[in-house]
Amino acid sequence: MKAFRCGDVVPGCARAFTGTEDEILAEVARHAQADHGLTEVPAELVERVRGAMVVA
Ligand SMILES: [Zn+2]
Numbered sequence: 001m002k003a004f005r006c007g008d009v010v011p012g013c014a015r016a017f018t019g020t021e022d023e024i025l026a027e028v029a030r031h032a033q034a035d036h037g038l039t040e041v042p043a044e045l046v047e048r049v050r051g052a053m054v055v056a
Pocket of ligand 1: 006007010014015
């Protein structure tokens with residue numbers, strides 16, 4: 001299991017995710033669309049999300 005805090009990439013966001021890397025990336029994509037207005041998650045952001053994940 002891994003964990004990711006959106007606030008590590010988007011300052012001020014309190015949302016946190018746990019799950020497998022793929023689950024987290026899927027959740028983050030939905031969250032980014034719903035709460036951050038991103039219509040798609042650029043590869044650069046995916047890399048930042050992966051880099052910010054910690055083992056949970
Ligand atoms: Zn967020």
